[in-house]
Amino acid sequence: EAEVAQSPRYKITEKSQAVAFWCDPISGHATLYWYRQILGQGPELLVQFQDESVVDDSQLPKDRFSAERLKGVDSTLKIQPAELGDSAMYLCASSLRSGGETQYFGPGTRLLVL
Amino acid sequence: GENVEQHPSTLSVQEGDSAVIKCTYSDSASNYFPWYKQELGKGPQLIIDIRSNVGEKKDQRIAVTLNKTAKHFSLHITETQPEDSAVYFCAANGYGKLTFGQGTILTVHP
Numbered sequence: 001e002a003e004v005a006q007s008p009r010y011k012i013t014e015k016s017q018a019v020a021f022w023c024d025p026i027s028g029h030a031t032l033y034w035y036r037q038i039l040g041q042g043p044e045l046l047v048q049f050q051d052e053s054v055v056d057d058s059q060l061p062k063d064r065f066s067a068e069r070l071k072g073v074d075s076t077l078k079i080q081p082a083e084l085g086d087s088a089m090y091l092c093a094s095s096l097r098s099g100g101e102t103q104y105f106g107p108g109t110r111l112l113v114l
Numbered sequence: 115g116e117n118v119e120q121h122p123s124t125l126s127v128q129e130g131d132s133a134v135i136k137c138t139y140s141d142s143a144s145n146y147f148p149w150y151k152q153e154l155g156k157g158p159q160l161i162i163d164i165r166s167n168v169g170e171k172k173d174q175r176i177a178v179t180l181n182k183t184a185k186h187f188s189l190h191i192t193e194t195q196p197e198d199s200a201v202y203f204c205a206a207n208g209y210g211k212l213t214f215g216q217g218t219i220l221t222v223h224p
Contacts, residue, residue, distance in 0.1 A: 004157075042118075042203050042214030043158065056211060091157055102148065103212060105157035 002026045004106035006092050012112045018080035021109045025074070025094030033103060034067055034077050035091040043091055043105075049075060050098055082113045116141045116208030120215025127194050128223050135218045138186045141208025147180060147187050148212070150203045158203060162189070194222045 005024040013019050025032050030051050035043035046065065048056040051072040060067065064083070069075040079086055089108045095101040117140040127133050139147075145166040150158035164171045164178045164187065171178050175194075180187040187206075191198060199222045204215045 006157075040217070042120075042205075042217055044214070045211050048211065093157075098210070102160060102163060104160065105150075108157045110155070 004092055004094055004104055006090075006106040006109055008109055009107060010110045010112075012114065013082050014114050015084055016081040018078065019082050019111065020079075021077045021090050021092075021111075023075045023077070023092030023106060025092070026104055029094035029096055029104075030072075031095045031098045031101065032069055032075050033093040033095075034075070035093065035105075037089040037091055037108070039088070046077070048098065055098065079111075082111075084113050087111055087113045116144065116206055116211075116213040118204060118206050118213045118215045120204050120218060122218060123216065124219045124221070126221045126223065129194060129196060131194055133189075133191045133194050133198070133220055133222075135189045135202055135204070135220075136186060137188070137204035137206075137215050138184075139206040139208060139213075140185065141206065142182075142185065144185075144206040144208040146207040147178070148205050149178060149189050150205070150214075152201045152203065152217075161202075191220075194220075196222050196224050198222050 007022050032049040034046045037043045046060045047067045049069045067077045091108045093103040093105045095103045120137045148163035151161045152158045175192045177190040201217045203217050205212045
């Protein structure tokens with residue numbers, strides 16, 4: 001069964017450092033999502049890609065976060081500089097298309113900022 | 115934006131009992147309502163979903179009901195087993211994106 005792949009699974013960094021997360025969606029899925037999940041809460045959308053284009057980044061803190069999906073397949077989410085409040089689970093999901101299509105999640109990257 | 119409220123925040127049942135989790139949403143244009151199960155340290159896994167053209171959907175021990183007029187939907191798990199213990203999230207696709215509830219921690223005691 002096809003799955004969404006994410007790496008690394010865990011990341012510990014110091015504040016003010018740069019971190020990057022990678023996601024490989026299910027093959028053929030045009031839409032890719034990055035979510036942030038704070039402990040004890042539901043996932044919150046950071047950015048949504050349709051192929052290589054950003055369709056929603058309204059909740060992405062653009063002063064320190066960036067995301068790209070250059071060839072419309074895998075994607076990278078970067079934080080620079082990391083802050084203590086960025087400690088969370090970063091989840092990647094993909095779907096065939098946007099708008100009411102089933103989203104499949106990867107295992108996530110657990111980030112701890114010290 | 116969309117607002118999804120989920121209750122209860124914690125639910126404890128005995129093995130074999132039923133469990134019910136309820137969600138309400140705010141955007142009347144929402145037409146897709148998935149439920150996810152998340153185990154510790156893992157990503158959410160889709161367990162069942164429902165679209166607005168149906169009122170109920172069942173898959174073995176799991177069922178979801180939708181009341182569009184009242185803007186609420188519920189997850190029903192029958193004959194609960196210890197392996198059902200996890201955090202469950204509802205979601206609705208209002209305003210073009212999925213908005214999740216706060217989650218319900220379900221504990222099934224053997």
